[in-house]
Amino acid sequence: MIVYGKQIFFYILEYHKDCINELYLAKECDKTTFSKIAKSGFKIKKLDFKTAQAYAKGGNHQGFLLDIKESSFANLNEIKKNDFIVMLYGISDVGNIGAITRTAYALGVGALIFIGEKLAMEGVIRTSSGAALDLPIAISNDALSVINELKQVGFYFYASDGSGKEIHSVKISNGKKVLVLGSEGFGLSSKIIKKCDECVGIAMKNNFDSLNVSAAFAILCDRMLNA
Numbered sequence: 001m002i003v004y005g006k007q008i009f010f011y012i013l014e015y016h017k018d019c020i021n022e023l024y025l026a027k028e029c030d031k032t033t034f035s036k037i038a039k040s041g042f043k044i045k046k047l048d049f050k051t052a053q054a055y056a057k058g059g060n061h062q063g064f065l066l067d068i069k070e071s072s073f074a075n076l077n078e079i080k081k082n083d084f085i086v087m088l089y090g091i092s093d094v095g096n097i098g099a100i101t102r103t104a105y106a107l108g109v110g111a112l113i114f115i116g117e118k119l120a121m122e123g124v125i126r127t128s129s130g131a132a133l134d135l136p137i138a139i140s141n142d143a144l145s146v147i148n149e150l151k152q153v154g155f156y157f158y159a160s161d162g163s164g165k166e167i168h169s170v171k172i173s174n175g176k177k178v179l180v181l182g183s184e185g186f187g188l189s190s191k192i193i194k195k196c197d198e199c200v201g202i203a204m205k206n207n208f209d210s211l212n213v214s215a216a217f218a219i220l221c222d223r224m225l226n227a
Contacts, residue, residue, distance in 0.1 A: 001070055001122040004061035011130035012066055013040055019069045019133070026052035027063025059126075071121045074111065074136035076146065080153055082110025082136070083176050084225065089115045089143055089192060090183040091213060098127025099214035100181070105131035107221050112136070113178075115143045147195050150178060157196035159188055160220055164201035167220055172227035179220060184213045 003012070012020060017040065026047040029037070037044060047055065047065065055065055079085060086104050091097055097114070101124060104112060112135055119139055125132045140146050147157060156173045160181045180196060182188035193199055202211065202219055211219075 002055050002065060002067055003122055003126050004056045004059055004065040005126055006062045006064045008126050008130050009064035009066055010036075012068065012133070013037070015130070016068075016133050017042075020066055021069060022067040024052070024055070024065040024067070025063060026061065026065065029063075068125075071125070071133070071137075074138045076113075076138055076140070076149060078136060079111045079113060079138045080150065084109050085111050085113060085150070085155070085178045086217070086221070087113045087115065087143070087146070087178055087180045089180055089188055090186060091181065092116070092183065094120055094123035095127050096184075096212070096214045098124050098129075098132070100217050101128040101135055101137070102131045103214065103218045103221065105135040107218075107225055109135070109221065109225075111138065113146060114139045115141065115146070117141050143192055144195060147178075147180075147192075150176075157198070158220075158224070159193045159196035159199045160201065160216065161188055161193060161199050162201050164199035166203040167200045167223045168203075170198065170200050172224050177224070179217075179224060181213060181217055 020042060022045060023037070023042040024045050024047050026049060052061055052063070052065060086100065086109050088097060088100065101112060114137060116139065121132065151157070155176045155178050157178045157180060160179060180188060180192065200220065202216060
C-alpha cells in the first residue's frame, strides 16, 4: 500500500524500515536529505509528477512516497492485555481516525478498537503521522460482543456523549477501562450508551455545543489518564 508525505516518509524510514517495499521520490532533494535517504540502503525510484499524483490519488505527497507492507490488525486477546483502550464506533473519516490514533499513542493509550467492516489503513497511517504502525489496532463489526467480552475480564466502559457527566466531576477508575467514541454526526446509539458503565462529556462555554471528535477525544483522554 502507498503512503505519502515528507513527515510519514521519514518516520517510517527511521522506525519501520522493515515494512518498506519500495521508496519513491518525485522531486529533487537537497544533498543532506538525499544522503539520509540513500544511507537507508533502499534503491531510490524516481517518479514523474503524473505518476506520483496517480500513486497518491491526488493527495499532497510533497515528492515523498513509500510502498509499504499491508498492516495486520491485532486480535482481541492481545488488546485485553492493555489497561486503557479506545473504541471508535461509527467514525468513518480517516482524518479524524488518524488524529485520534496519533493523540492516543502520544498520551499513552494502550490500544484502539475500530468498529466497522473495514479500515483504510494507508490513510490512517498517513494522518496519524505513523502512530498507527505503533499502536495496536483491532477491528470488529460487532460492538456489543466486544463490550461483553471486555467486561468479562474486568474492563469498565465510559461512553462519550454531549449529555454525559462533565468529565472533571467523574471519578475515573484506576482499573482497566475503555473510552467509547461515536461519530460527530450521530454520536453513540442509545444501545451502546446503555451497555457502558458511565457516560461522560465536556462542559463548554459561550453557548457552544460542538467539538470535533478528535479534539473532544484529546480532552477526555488527558483527563482519564491524568485524573
